[in-house]
Amino acid sequence: MTSTGQPRAYPFYIACDISKSMWSDNLPSPTPHDLVTNSLSALTLELSDEPTSEKAHIAIIEFADRAAVARPLTRAYDLTVSHLNKGIQTDYLKLFSFLGEVIRNDIKRLKETYEVRPVNIFILTDGEPFVGNQRQPKTTWLPARNQLTEGLDHQVNIIAFGFGDIDEDTLTAAATAYHDRPLAFASNSSAPVSTMLDSLFKVIVFTVSQSVQKDELVVRAPEGMRQLQRKA
Structure with missing residues (x-):
């Protein structure tokens, strides 16, 4: 509870790539799409048992040719996910534009009841943004990404x-x-995809739990992954 008497809300968004490279018939089973869907189901059970589940608010977003809400923002203990759709290509412009609209509306709604803490978005993707017959250049989607983070x-x-x-x-x-x-x-x-995704979702649970408890972002590299540096 804050000094104003409002409880705090910590919004988290998990944006999952559902493009064809995640589920193609040419891929061995289980596909990355299968693994992500199963991991989301397990994630909801783990988060519901966390002592921070009342303060953490989680939304699931799916993206490919378009972006959509797979599960609207809700308290962690109410979160359920059993299905993700399937798309074809990966459009980052659609993703970041959609996230901006959804998060703007969610923050407005949450502020009626809560002190809203920083928004944290997890993006899970297995490839490059690709629209039509070519890669989608950064100049196309960066303005929408910057509007999301700065606007x-x-x-x-x-x-x-x-x-x-x-x-x-x-x-x-x-x-x-x-x-x-x-x-x-x-x-x-x-790193096998199955092992890496299992570790990745454990890090998401860790980040949600620790960030709420410490009231600041806490994140670490999943097993089988490395943190990148921006090139000079």
Whole structure:
């Protein structure tokens, strides 16, 4: 409870790539799409048992050709996820524009009851933004990303996790910085996707729990991933 008598709310958004590279029929089973969906189901159970589950508010976003809410922002103990849709390409412009709209509305609603703490967004992706027949250039989506992080009159942190065919420059451009280091993490080539995703979701639980308890962002690199540096 704050000095104003308002309880605190800590909003977290988990944005999951559902493009074809995550679920293609050419991929061995279980696909990354299967693993993410199963991990989300396990995540909801773990978060509901956390002592911080009343203060943490979680939303699940899915993105590919478009972005959509898979589960609207709700207290962690009420969160349930059993299904993610499937898309084709990966459009970062649609993702960041959509996140800006959703988060703006969520913050406005939460402020009626809570003191709203910084927003933290986890992005899980396995490839480059690709629209039509070419990669989507940073100049197309960076303005929407910057509007999200700088234009809401509220602190927004973006933690980007990349695995598979991901360009490190793209990942660091999408992520925000914390203590002068981008919150961007890429998988090691030797790490199995299943092991890395399991560790990644454990880090999400850790980040949610510790950030609420300490009232500041706490994040670490998942096993099988490394934190990236921006190139000079």
